[in-house]
Amino acid sequence: MKIENNDILKKYLAYNKSVKVTVVNATNMVQKARDMHLLSNVVTAALGRLIIVTIMMSSDLKEKDDRLTVQISGDGKIQKMVACGNKDLNIKAYALNNDVNLPLNENNKLDVAKAVGKGILTVIKDIGLKEPYVGKCNLITSEIAEDFAYYFYTSEQTPSVVSLGVNIGKDQKVQMAAGYIIQPLPDCDESIIDILETINNNISSVTNLMLDLSNIDDVAKTITGDNDIVLTETKNINYVCDCNEKRIENVIIALGKDEAIKAANDNDGILELTCHFCNKVYRFNINDIEKIFNDEVK
Ligand SMILES: [Zn+2]
Numbered sequence: 001m002k003i004e005n006n007d008i009l010k011k012y013l014a015y016n017k018s019v020k021v022t023v024v025n026a027t028n029m030v031q032k033a034r035d036m037h038l039l040s041n042v043v044t045a046a047l048g049r050l051i052i053v054t055i056m057m058s059s060d061l062k063e064k065d066d067r068l069t070v071q072i073s074g075d076g077k078i079q080k081m082v083a084c085g086n087k088d089l090n091i092k093a094y095a096l097n098n099d100v101n102l103p104l105n106e107n108n109k110l111d112v113a114k115a116v117g118k119g120i121l122t123v124i125k126d127i128g129l130k131e132p133y134v135g136k137c138n139l140i141t142s143e144i145a146e147d148f149a150y151y152f153y154t155s156e157q158t159p160s161v162v163s164l165g166v167n168i169g170k171d172q173k174v175q176m177a178a179g180y181i182i183q184p185l186p187d188c189d190e191s192i193i194d195i196l197e198t199i200n201n202n203i204s205s206v207t208n209l210m211l212d213l214s215n216i217d218d219v220a221k222t223i224t225g226d227n228d229i230v231l232t233e234t235k236n237i238n239y240v241c242d243c244n245e246k247r248i249e250n251v252i253i254a255l256g257k258d259e260a261i262k263a264a265n266d267n268d269g270i271l272e273l274t275c276h277f278c279n280k281v282y283r284f285n286i287n288d289i290e291k292i293f294n295d296e297v298k
Helices: 027-037 041-058 112-116 145-155 190-201 206-213 216-224 245-255 257-265 286-297
Strands: 008-014 019-025 067-074 080-086 090-095 119-126 133-138 161-168 174-184 230-235 270-274 281-285
Touching (some): 027 041, 041 067, 041 090, 041 161, 119 145, 133 145, 145 161, 174 190, 190 216, 206 216, 257 270, 257 281, 281 286
16 A cells, blocks of 8 residues: 655744744654664654754755754653755654653653653754754753743743644654644734634644644644634655764764774774664774874875
């Protein structure tokens, strides 16, 4: 059976262009990350939510070379998760510990909060300035969505509704991975913000909403309560790793010549480096390492 790729991001303006809405279906992408990194269920949910929010945030990047990196470090068993994206919504991600297994939480859901633990959320935006923008905040619930809502509020002064979800089916496949962000623009009326809050307090799960309605436009109407919502952008999303020999050579340079040669000698003369994001293995022998450092001196 051919699995249809329904992954898509759509952006809208609601309430007379006073509210920005972003909705994404990333089911296939999260399944791909699950397959590629052999993620357990709870890590699929945690990293999946991070991937979904990274897609939506990346959709706000303006220039071709702009890069967004989002990192969550916590004292839970996952330890660390990283996701990166660009304007074209090419996304890559990894978790430090892929094989975390925990009992379901008291709501019978995958215990993302416990797997992540207490910690810090970091957002790095490289938009071609001398120094990249770095925003940080503490994790509030470690369920990811609330943490990003808090980040938008404290670091970017943007009150936002953030909803992220990953459902895993009985067949152990990702059944639905989806999310949305609603952001009132500066001229938005208070009464509209109240309406948005009331609606969203009553929506328990973005994934169920997506499965029930099966149409992203209808989801956008439901979460805003505005039937005259205007579609402004539709974009495909892709899991793509842009690693290459040159980038890995920079890792070796950062490691230092002595350290690199020692690591190679400890491994039959071959230094092996694996890309965290796609698991591609890069191999360098002693000659390669010497050359990298000789070239660097020139
Ligand atoms: Zn890679």
